[in-house]
Amino acid sequence: MGSPSCEHTSCxxxxxxxxxxxxxxxxxxWLDEAEDIKPPRSLLGLPELSWQGVYRPHYNxxxxxENPWVLRxxxxxxxxxxxxxxxxxxxxxxxxxxxxxxxxxxxLEECSLEQVQTMVVGxxxxxxxxxxxxLNIAPDPQDWSCVHVQKWLLWTEHLYRLxxxxxxxxELTGRDLCSMTEADFKQHSLQFGDMLYAHLDxxxxxxxxxxxxxxxxxxxxxxxxxxxxxxxxxxxxxxxxIHLWQFLRELLLKPRNxxxxxxxxxxxxxxxxIEDSAHVARLWGIRKNRPAMNYxxxxxxxxxxxxxxxxxxxxxxxRLVYQFVNPV
DNA sequence: CATTAGGAACATT
DNA sequence: AATGTTCCTAATG
Numbered sequence: 462m463g464s465p466s467c468e469h470t471s472c473x474x475x476x477x478x479x480x481x482x483x484x485x486x487x488x489x490x491w492l493d494e495a496e497d498i499k500p501p502r503s504l505l506g507l508p509e510l511s512w513q514g515v516y517r518p519h520y521n522x523x524x525x526x527e528n529p530w531v532l533r534x535x536x537x538x539x540x541x542x543x544x545x546x547x548x549x550x551x552x553x554x555x556x557x558x559x560x561x562x563x564x565x566x567x568x569l570e571e572c573s574l575e576q577v578q579t580m581v582v583g584x585x586x587x588x589x590x591x592x593x594x595x596l597n598i599a600p601d602p603q604d605w606s607c608v609h610v611q612k613w614l615l616w617t618e619h620l621y622r623l624x625x626x627x628x629x630x631x632e633l634t635g636r637d638l639c640s641m642t643e644a645d646f647k648q649h650s651l652q653f654g655d656m657l658y659a660h661l662d663x664x665x666x667x668x669x670x671x672x673x674x675x676x677x678x679x680x681x682x683x684x685x686x687x688x689x690x691x692x693x694x695x696x697x698x699x700x701x702x703i704h705l706w707q708f709l710r711e712l713l714l715k716p717r718n719x720x721x722x723x724x725x726x727x728x729x730x731x732x733x734x735i736e737d738s739a740h741v742a743r744l745w746g747i748r749k750n751r752p753a754m755n756y757x758x759x760x761x762x763x764x765x766x767x768x769x770x771x772x773x774x775x776x777x778x779x780r781l782v783y784q785f786v787n788p789v
Numbered sequence: 790c791a792t793t794a795g796g797a798a799c800a801t802t
Numbered sequence: 803a804a805t806g807t808t809c810c811t812a813a814t815g
Binding site: 702704705749751753754757758759761762765769780 | 815
Binding site: 702738756757760761764765767774778780781 | 791792793794795801802
């Protein structure tokens with residue numbers, strides 16, 4: 462078992478960006494794969510016990526490599542080739558794209574270069590977005606504190622399987638980092654400075670892109686009719702502890718996205734039905750960073766609400782049907 | 790068989 | 803102290 466090493470090392474030569482790698486989509490794919498799997502503990506391919514030993518909900522130093530969620534998020538080829546960056550004052554987007562990625566043949570010929578480019582850029586932005594939420598940092602490197610920089614470095618180490626580079630960039634803010642040249646980076650780390658510089662440049666370009674066209678967040682959510690608009694599941698980062706009943710309401714209020722797993726039977730009375738208990742439990746587990754969450758445990762939490770008068774069983778008790786005591 | 794119901798111990802905020 | 807999580811036993815359909 463061990464490390465999910467990637468056998469697609471060959472594509473690094475063709476696709477300079479890790480996001481165009483065939484495995485780039487595993488961050489979503491695991492959710493889809495798990496669709497058919499009943500017990501959530503097998504969702505991660507980890508026995509529950511080994512998980513408990515590893516799980517650290519709050520680490521001072523991000524133990525990313527130990528966090529199965531993260532591991533499945535954005536895998537990159539071990540030999541992730543640094544993007545051959547050419548410093549030119551062209552629009553930032555162009556530094557994200559320079560070669561059409563050799564994706565799954567066929568349909569690619571039909572796509573225009575621009576389509577491919579926007580696709581790739583979209584993937585990059587998505588990845589950055591996810592990283593931001595996981596690390597709880599701003600997308601724009603300029604806004605980073607020293608702590609944020611360290612987090613980002615640790616994340617990048619993980620992405621590219623680098624041996625602790627972060628120690629060589631002590632006490633630097635995001636602003637410091639951005640003002641450094643490629644040569645400066647090389648000075649800090651002879652081997653990986655260029656890679657870090659290139660990766661940072663992607664983030665900077667993405668931040669610059671975002672500034673140009675803000676409020677572009679719903680693009681992919683609208684395109685994919687799949688029920689995985691991540692902002693609902695991954696918290697928008699300040700996120701104080703959310704209550705289960707709030708979470709369920711959130712899902713219920715977005716039937717477009719979640720009606721396949723939870724829906725109102727009678728919205729006025731607050732009666733709802735969980736159509737896919739495993740799926741709802743999985744979403745809840747993602748939100749709370751509880752990979753071992755399942756319906757058995759989720760329902761236990763719902764049952765705690767009986768006493769508190771938040772949720773109850775409706776008068777005619779039915780399987781997987783609950784009722785908010787005070788619907789709004 | 791999945792679901793329901795709660796007791797109990799534990800963890801996190 | 804409040805709110806969940808984990809685990810468990812027993813009952814239900």
